[in-house]
């Protein structure tokens with residue numbers, strides 16, 4: 566059995582594509598994979614996925630890309646998925662990393678981190694076009710992570726962010742997720758056409774840097790401020806929706822210190838930061854959200 570965690574982005578989505586830092590947290594839930602000798606086949610009953618590497622499906626193509634990048638033989642892999650697919654919680658990255666680890670485990674040959682990262686990247690490219698690598702870096706390592714994408718073929722910069730105490734989060738899926746590649750492409754177009762969008766990208770980077778410093782000194786109020794402001798900038802770059810804005814407002818009205826969309830936007834999830842019991846926030850989100858997770862995030 567091999568596990569890889571889902572992720573939630575606290576700040577920095579989209580700006581990370583342009584070299585700004587992102588702050589992400591590994592969730593306690595993710596994808597568990599079991600590999601057995603047999604034909605190259607990947608099943609995830611929770612997502613109604615059952616593919617082969619050659620069947621022409623997108624998941625099949627991602628599986629094929631992963632297999633090609635791995636120095637271990639293919640096999641039959643069954644996934645137990647506890648994060649929703651395509652909701653911005655890093656499900657495809659967790660799938661790739663858990664699958665690679667399960668295949669390596671079956672082959673009795675552990676994978677070097679760089680090989681695992683590159684294999685994850687090959688699989689993520691099939692889903693997301695030009696991924697930053699953030700999702701599968703977090704799927705590999707968990708914890709609270711500062712991530713800056715690789716420049717000019719180099720390595721990404723991933724650092725664990727030390728917290729004085731665990732963060733209390735609620736993650737909720739407000740709407741079906743949108744296609745990450747299409748959302749990233751939309752921001753790229755608007756960034757060229759609209760100076761407000763162009764200016765918002767480095768502004769998100771500044772907020773993320775301030776939020777990381779706040780998290781490290783245990784200043785939850787300043788972290789919350791940065792997250793709330795980040796949601797405004799994500800609205801400005803055109804990736805929020807009425808359903809996401811509504812869930813954000815309901816979480817704040819129910820007492821969350823901060824709430825923002827998380828991930829690519831266009832649908833998918835919000836993340837709320839709490840400084841007390843979560844019952845009121847969970848109750849406020851449950852009627853309209855398909856997945857509500859009460860999560861504590863500590864250090865790796």
Ligand code: MEV
Pocket residue numbers: 574577578579580581582653655693695696697698699700745749828829
């Ligand atoms: C998706 O979780 C985060 C984005 O910034 C895309 C990426 O980093 O690859 C929208």
